[in-house]
Each structure stands twice: as C-alpha cells, then as structure tokens.
Amino acid sequence: MARSKPVLHRDDPKAEPLVGNIKVTREDWLNVAMDVLISDGVEQVKVLALADRMAVSRSSFYWYFKSRQDLLDALLQQWEETNTAGMVAMAERAAPTITAAICNVFRCTANSGLFNTALDFAVRDWARRSGPVRSLLDRSDQRRMEALSRMFARYDYPEFEAETRAKVLYYMQLGYDVAQLNEPNEERVGTVPEYLRIFTGRDPQPGEVEEFQAYAMEQWKQAR
Template sequence: MTKRPRRAPSGPRLGREDWVLAAKKTLVARGIEAVKVDRLAKGFGVTRGSFYWHFKSRGELLQALLTYWQDTNTTALRAAVASSTDGIAQFRAVIRVWVDEKDFSPSFDTAVRDWARQAKAVAALLRKVDEERIQLLSGIFRNLGHDEAESAVRARVLYYHQVGYYALAIKESRADRLATLPYYYKILTGLTPPANGIL
C-alpha cells in the first residue's frame, strides 16, 4: 500500500520558531506548567495538528525552548567578551548588555531558573550555562590585571549579584542604574573607574 503524504495543517502558516517563541512567552508569563500544546494551539487559532507538523511531542518543544534560551541569552555575553581583549572595554560591553536588556532577557532567565527547580535536566543545563558565563566574566578580570584565583571570585561576585538583582525584581530607572555604575565598577574590579565613564 502506498503511504499517503502528510497533509499540511490548515490555518495560519506557523514555523517551528513561532511555536518556540510562543512557548517562551508562556513560560515567562505563567511558568512551565502552562506551556501546553493545546493551549499554544488555541492561542494561534489552529489545531494541535499544526503543532505536530513541527514537533513530535511537547518534550521536543521544551528541548527546543531550552536550546533557544541557551543560545540567545548567552550569545550576547559571549559577543561582549569577544568584542575586545581589553578588560575595560569588555567590562563595559557586558554592563551594556545587562543595562540595555535588548539581546539578553532577564525575565527569560528567571523563568528558566524557576523551571530548573522542578526538573533535574533543566537544573543541570542551567549550572552548565552559569559556569560558562562565570568563566567569561573571569576572563575579563584577568584582562584587568587580577590573577586567576581572584578573577574567579570577582566573576562569581559579579554574576551572583546580577542574578540576585533579577531574582529580587529590583526596579530602577536607567538613569539611576547609570549613576551607580562607577561605584559598582570600583567595588567589583578594585580599580578606579575610567575617566571617560563606564558606558
């Protein structure tokens, strides 16, 4: 018997990325338990069949969501560090990523951390990503003249502070954040802030 070709789903033409982005939006707004196939399909105004055109299961979607988070929310930090070999320039670039919040989504990070409390595999990936980010920051402190051991500790302090900033849902204006940067720079690096500013 000849196998019939699979029919494309009716309704809006959705790509794989559309489903991943919808899952991200739901994760951030309502948590991992709300990321359900039928709920996402209803939001798009399509049947579940449209979902299964791109994914075999909810589990596959969740894996794609984690991959998307790992790629997008760490890429900006990688690029910031790779932009220069000068520690001051690297520090500025990383701070710009965190202050501007354009290429890095704090809410996405926080949602994944909440998810990790319920899933060992997610927690393991989170630890791996956190370690990579700390290593990136450690390299900046080495370029600022600190030895390896001190750089590692300073990187942890900087990163843990930033994670805590998001966890506590601190609300500050951009102007207020910029005003405190010289103090953070001095405390975190042990160096006098550059005369031309941090950003």
C-alpha cells in the same frame, strides 16, 4: 466565548496577527511558548493551549516539532543561544581596560537580545523541578563564570582573585535582577562608575561610562 488575539512576535509590529486557518511558523510556536514559559511556568506550555492562543489547529504543531518535549528542548536551546552565548560573547569582547570590559558585560542588563532576564528566571524556576534542566543550568552557569573569570585574568588579576571578582559580578547581577527594584533607568546607570570601582578596584577611564550609559538608555527607549 471569543478567542483572544494570538500573541506573535513579528518583525513588523503593525502587521495583522495570524488567525483562523492561516499557517503559523515554527518561530510563532516558539515565541508563544516562550511567552507562556515566562509568564506561567513550564507546566502551562501545552500544545493545545498554545494552539488556542494562536487560534490555529494543533495539527500544525507537528509540522515543526515531534512532541511537546521537542518544543521544550527547543526553548532551552534558544535560552542557551541567547543568554549564555550573549554573556560569554560580551565577556570575551575586546576592550582596552577591565572597566570597559565590564561595561560590555553590562550591556546584557540593557539589551534583552543579549540576555533575557525574564527567560533566565523562568528556566531557573523550571530547574527546581527537573533534574536534566538543573544539570543544563549548572553547565551554563559554569560557562558564564569561566568566561567572566577569563575576562578578569586578561587584565592581570591573579587566578583566584579573577575567579572571586567574577563571582561577585555575576551573582550580584543575578540578585539585582531578582530583587526587581523598579528604580528609574537614569538612577541605575548613574551608579555605574561606583559599581565599576567596586568590581575592579580601578577607576573607569574617560568616556567608558558615558558610552555605556548612552547605549543602555537607547536600548531601554527602544524597548518601551
């Protein structure tokens, strides 16, 4: 049976995929492992299967990783450096108003480079079967929540209210993505003004919503 072409993420989408005995990079191993983690779950992230997908010898794996566990640890590190760091950075980003600050956080919903929703789901599923991953997920959730709480506090919300509004914002967003509503992008960004009023109790200022809407539509356009 002929092998399928490797699934590699290259900077140049027109570049030929690596095949045969051509050496692959550490990033290639991570990218293909990430694809499998998201699509099939952590149980299917196996060295031989990944090598077969890239049509290379599994011996090259050991140039970059000591073991399968080393690869899994690298995937978790990449998840933290993308999703948790991305959300924290957006929550801490300077903004003139709380509504503008939340629009910054909303950028995580539009840009997978800031927050990869599919990867977050995969790690949460993984955490159901792994105590250490559950602990890591709990710490990451806590970091995100604390950053969002501090964001509200910067705009003079009392501590308890800041924490509560942060929870509403965070858990609503997670649940929204889990629901996979498949609504048109135009419809989703059209609801932003009302969500901002619900999350903050304040009206967005002129230009804030339009700036985010333009950003989101451009990100979704590029992702097609």
